[in-house]
Amino acid sequence: NAGVMQNPRHLVRRRGQEARLRCSPMKGHSHVYWYRQLPEEGLKFMVYLQKENIIDESGMPKERFSAEFPKEGPSILRIQQVVRGDSAAYFCASSRQGWNSPLHFGNGTRLTVT
Amino acid sequence: QQPVQSPQAVILREGEDAVINCSSSKALYSVHWYRQKHGEAPVFLMILLKGGEQKGHEKISASFNEKKQQSSLYLTASQLSYSGTYFCGTEFGSGNTGKLIFGQGTTLQVKP
Numbered sequence: 001n002a003g004v005m006q007n008p009r010h011l012v013r014r015r016g017q018e019a020r021l022r023c024s025p026m027k028g029h030s031h032v033y034w035y036r037q038l039p040e041e042g043l044k045f046m047v048y049l050q051k052e053n054i055i056d057e058s059g060m061p062k063e064r065f066s067a068e069f070p071k072e073g074p075s076i077l078r079i080q081q082v083v084r085g086d087s088a089a090y091f092c093a094s095s096r097q098g099w100n101s102p103l104h105f106g107n108g109t110r111l112t113v114t
Numbered sequence: 115q116q117p118v119q120s121p122q123a124v125i126l127r128e129g130e131d132a133v134i135n136c137s138s139s140k141a142l143y144s145v146h147w148y149r150q151k152h153g154e155a156p157v158f159l160m161i162l163l164k165g166g167e168q169k170g171h172e173k174i175s176a177s178f179n180e181k182k183q184q185s186s187l188y189l190t191a192s193q194l195s196y197s198g199t200y201f202c203g204t205e206f207g208s209g210n211t212g213k214l215i216f217g218q219g220t221t222l223q224v225k226p
Binding site for chain 1 (some may be wrong): 116143144146148154155156157158161163201203205211212213214215216217218219
């Protein structure tokens with residue numbers, strides 16, 4: 001029973017390039033959450049999605065960041081024109097029913113912007 | 115809106131006990147606890163849903179006082195494997211989205 005799969009595990013981008021982070025939720029889970037974690041800091045909520053819908057994007061920067069969870073395929077977090085401040089670990093989590101349900105986290109994508 | 119955890123860091127010897135607190139200025143719908151080891155994903159420990167509820171998992175248990183808007187995680191007879199950073203995650207209000215806002219974390223180090 002595969003867990004939450006994120007890829008790539010490590011991603012290096014130069015300033016101004018685009019970063020695409022992928023997340024496949026656990027089987028049977030239709031709720032996906034993205035969190036950002038800076039070194040030695042906590043998990044900051046970014047966005048919550050269900051299939052084909054963005055439910056809550058209150059934690060997403062207004063510019064350069066977007067997320068989707070299409071009917072088929074993984075959820076994608078896209079960062080355009082990356083800057084050094086985007087360097088962080090990005091974790092995806094999924095849950096079966098949303099509320100009152102544990103979050104199962106992937107191993108994260110560590111983005112480094114040079 | 116972010117819950118506040120205390121203490122920020124704890125150092126223990128094997129076999130000692132620890133308590134980690136999580137408090138909120140807003141009414142809580144539920145509290146989750148997770149542990150994260152360095153360089154790894156956070157791992158779910160438990161959810162507390164009702165006021166006054168207590169839950170246990172071997173030597174790790176937790177309580178949730180809805181009235182006081184706080185939760186505590188109890189680690190008894192700590193083992194080396196308990197080392198890591200502990201996060202509480204809180205759901206607010208009646209949105210029922212499952213969206214969690216996490217505290218800043220408490221780093222626990224257990225020494226032999």
